Amino acid sequence: MSLRDALRIPSFEITDEAVYRDRRRVLAALAAAPGLGLAGCSDAAPPPPPSKFVVSPEQARSGFRTSEAPTRYEDITTYNNFYEFGTGKGDPSRAAKTLRVKPWSVAVGGHCAKPGVMSLDDLIKGDTPEERVYRLRCVEGWSMVIPWLGVPLADVLKRFEPTSKAKYVAFTTLDDEKQMPGQGYRSLDWPYREGLRIDEAMHPLAFLVTGLYGKALPQQNGAPLRLVVPWKYGFKGIKSIVAITFVEKMPFTSWNDSQPEEYGFFSNVNPNVDHPRWSQKTERRIAGTQSKLFAERIPTRLFNGYADQVAGLYAGMNLRQWF
Ligand SMILES: Nc1nc2c(c(=O)[nH]1)N[C@H]1C(S)=C(S)[C@@H](COP(=O)(O)O)O[C@H]1N2
Numbered sequence: 001m002s003l004r005d006a007l008r009i010p011s012f013e014i015t016d017e018a019v020y021r022d023r024r025r026v027l028a029a030l031a032a033a034p035g036l037g038l039a040g041c042s043d044a045a046p047p048p049p050p051s052k053f054v055v056s057p058e059q060a061r062s063g064f065r066t067s068e069a070p071t072r073y074e075d076i077t078t079y080n081n082f083y084e085f086g087t088g089k090g091d092p093s094r095a096a097k098t099l100r101v102k103p104w105s106v107a108v109g110g111h112c113a114k115p116g117v118m119s120l121d122d123l124i125k126g127d128t129p130e131e132r133v134y135r136l137r138c139v140e141g142w143s144m145v146i147p148w149l150g151v152p153l154a155d156v157l158k159r160f161e162p163t164s165k166a167k168y169v170a171f172t173t174l175d176d177e178k179q180m181p182g183q184g185y186r187s188l189d190w191p192y193r194e195g196l197r198i199d200e201a202m203h204p205l206a207f208l209v210t211g212l213y214g215k216a217l218p219q220q221n222g223a224p225l226r227l228v229v230p231w232k233y234g235f236k237g238i239k240s241i242v243a244i245t246f247v248e249k250m251p252f253t254s255w256n257d258s259q260p261e262e263y264g265f266f267s268n269v270n271p272n273v274d275h276p277r278w279s280q281k282t283e284r285r286i287a288g289t290q291s292k293l294f295a296e297r298i299p300t301r302l303f304n305g306y307a308d309q310v311a312g313l314y315a316g317m318n319l320r321q322w323f
């Protein structure tokens, strides 16, 4: 396979081992070739987060709702990305029943004063789940409007007392091929992992989700606990979380590992930074009618429409380099 062909592989349609191996070879070759270095894959550390940015409670709250019509429950729960259950949009809702969501425990550790392994109930104890209607913009170009039920990520994280060495937070999905048969395919380096800079994780819009439409989270949507970061592409919203770790260095993330030139660590929704293989200028909502899967194209907004709340997190940062 030529380099050009290999780079054209649609990363969300990878199904077999041979393709996976080939792609790894191409990436290794790219890494070894000086001058082919791509923005965002440099060894340089990103600039430190701005020290002064604070979002007021009123400003934050204005991001918790939208007047846009929510996507239908049937669509939110049958059109999914959850590669642990297959790469097709309909696979997770058919296959995810093998995931046992009770009992569930989450290990919280790394650079914090009070690490611990706890049941999900203990993890969110004392927090009353609230509803927030957030847009979800998938990097592939479709989007939904979802009434999530959850708790602010910051409230949970603070109880573990992260230390000054906690510059990032790493999240890990369950690693169990028996419950997640898609892990038998090397579509990604399992378990699925994601991460946020600590100030992003502490931002009031970052949300730990336990339900949607007022009901417990269905398996296919990431039960019993998933992350939702509404200003970032959907893949940052890691599902079925079993570990949260405070770390000093930018952590490994699955999509960045898989295609570093296509999926940067930050992955903020940005219509001005195209994906190498497609434009990010527009998106299509899941339409919610029997006859039509997608609605007409609409413009994608910077930070998925949450710029008022989150742009300050990236003051002075080159969003093309740190995509
Ligand atoms: N563990 C895990 N989390 C994941 C994924 C995945 O494949 N595995 N897919 C991501 C992607 S690409 C998107 S767009 C969202 C989709 O969430 P939804 O199916 O609830 O709409 O989940 C994200 N979280």
Ligand SMILES: [Mo]
Binding pocket: 081, 137, 138, 139, 140, 233, 234, 235
């Ligand atoms: Mo996605």
